[in-house]
Amino acid sequence: MKKLIVPIVVCVSLLLSVAAHAQQMDAAVGFGTLGSPSAASASGSYTPQAIRGGLYPNFSADFLIKRTFGVSGELAWRGSQGFYQPAAVNFRPMVWDFNGIWLPTVSKRFAPEVSAGIGAETLHFYVAPSCGTNCQNYVSTNHFLGHVGAGVRYYVKGGFFVRPEAHFYAVRNNVEFSSPYFARYGVSVGYTLGGR
16 A cells, blocks of 8 residues: 555646646545456466455546546445455455546436546455564555446435446456456445536
């Protein structure tokens, strides 16, 4: 996580500078799960372990710069550790991405959204139950990914919305799992400032 602090601070700074000129800003929190091809479909250099299941909390934010176009970012991670069978250790995946977003207004209550961008998958493999103080008890690996997502916002009252959503990820060199592809499905609750 310490390695991610500098990129996160830089990205947040860039997003805040964009937000100063934004016509609309949105923030949301939610939960979902992952789906991926089964472990039986593993071939070539992929291991027979699927990255699926588990509860994934997520945070997202976007800024519309032009009327319906803007930038967004999101972060999702597995809430509890999963069991990685090939190495007999626990693991926790995390995905984050930065996107271009298109958010047209269909009606007063509904707004579809489509996003596409790039990011990374970070995997933590826990190598020991505990290693004392001032030590790192996990091994981390990172993979570049491409992301496409879609959702439909239903505005409940004022700026508050509920958004069912689906995200598709293509991960480069995701050899720890049975496929370079996986999907995240979930629901987020958020709020819109300005622009509506």
